[in-house]
Amino acid sequence: MMSNRLFKIIAINIIFIWLAVLALLPFIMVVVASFLQQGDENLFNWHLTVINYTQLINPIFLHIFWRSLVVSVITTILCLALGYPFAYILAQLSEKLRLACLFLIIIPFWTSSLIRSYAIITILKTQGLLNQLLLTLHLIHQPLHILYTQYASQVGLVYSLLPFMVLPLYATLEKFDWRLVDAARDLGANRLRAFWQIVVPISAPGIIAGVMLVLLPAMTLFYIPEILGGAKSILLGNLIKNQFLEGQNWPLGSSISIVLTFFMALLIGVYWKFNKNKKQVLI
């Protein structure tokens, strides 16, 4: 029938054309921009060059790359360490309790992480709740100056990204067949061994999905270091943002973004390797 073909054409093409023009095309443009020269009058000069990449091998940039990596790896490890036991316990609760607890973890997932980062200030500031508590308990005699340091930025990242670690972990652990652990125990494995050799490998896709959802945003959520951190806590995201909005060096900003995207592709490769023949567990 004519109308059926028409429906098929409309349904496929609207999304196809939209994403081709507004997603695929701009991605390609970033790649192209990263090989152009910075212009004097216009933003770009149409000369192909690799200078934006060679420029990155520079102690200042390498230092920021390295620190971003360290900060985001620490964020990821802390989120995993806090989130795994949480998801593990959550997955074993009774159905009714589980839904209520799950909802409580979904709410922070939906609420603005900008507002949640702002909320951290009220806790960490000099007259904030944390200092008042520690002073009252006589654990400290002088208020701690945590706000506007890299520690505050680190706390903010973990706080903002924890739900993104918990949800994919929970999604894999929820489907886990707990009889496998019983079987391992029957066969003589102790609890720890059953956990490491059965639960962890089976939940690997969830772990990797969680790592992906935390590691990259930890490098690129520029507003968290800007709100909570001091001048020293500039990360890769701030560097890229500054190239576009302040430094006006778009080609350099593009090349840094491409490096970041390659890093992401690498992670996705690892994810797929672990997740062969399994359904996606990403949100």
Added chain:
Amino acid sequence: MNKSLSASYLAFIYVILYLPILVLIVFSFNNSMFSGLWHGATLKWYRELFHDSGLQVIAIHSLIISFLASTVATFIGLLGAVALFKYQFFGKKLLNGVVFIMIVIPDLVLGIAFLILFHALNISLGFWTLLLAHITFCIPFVVVTILSRITGTDKNLFEAAKDLGANDFIVFSKIIVPMLIPGIVAAWLLSFTLSFDDVVISTFVSGPDFQILPLYIFSQVKLGVTPELNALCSVILLLTVVMALIAQMVLKKK
């Protein structure tokens, strides 16, 4: 594992997650401009909030953008999810790939990609660039949300309707859409909150003539904590929590 230990661990994480938000809300009622101490309850900051006409304009901007973006994205994403489910076509893998990449790619990279695109097309930054960018970054989330509901449906229903003489337009509007209403509502709500809360992408695609709430909050946050800002954030938190609640309720209904 020890039951009380498990329970206290869950409680510990929830306290970490919710304490800052609760403190923020409590201090939005505090009768003092700067203090971190409690000086009695007041609704003063909320009154000021609702009388701030500049802020009202910004809030209306945000609501308009999020409403339009989530509505258009839900429409496009719904058609796209149906297409991905029903048909085999050239470029299907590419489409799946782009949707996946857009979900995992950092917002920052999307933001600069939009900025370069709009610059190349010579579109000045403002309402339209914000709207186009927001629609685009919401579409993949709509596709994934609806696709996960659609795969559980019975394809025979579509065939039965076809045998009875319905064309694809009628199958879509009379069978697919009504069956997917929970998924569609959830996708719309998710898109609305994603758009309403977005800071990163909006930073790159908004102009000075069209301010929106997240960017206004970001600029205010840098100046420090004020009870009025706490009140504004509390109102927004309430809005998103209500949306999350509705979405969960709709999705739970079978």
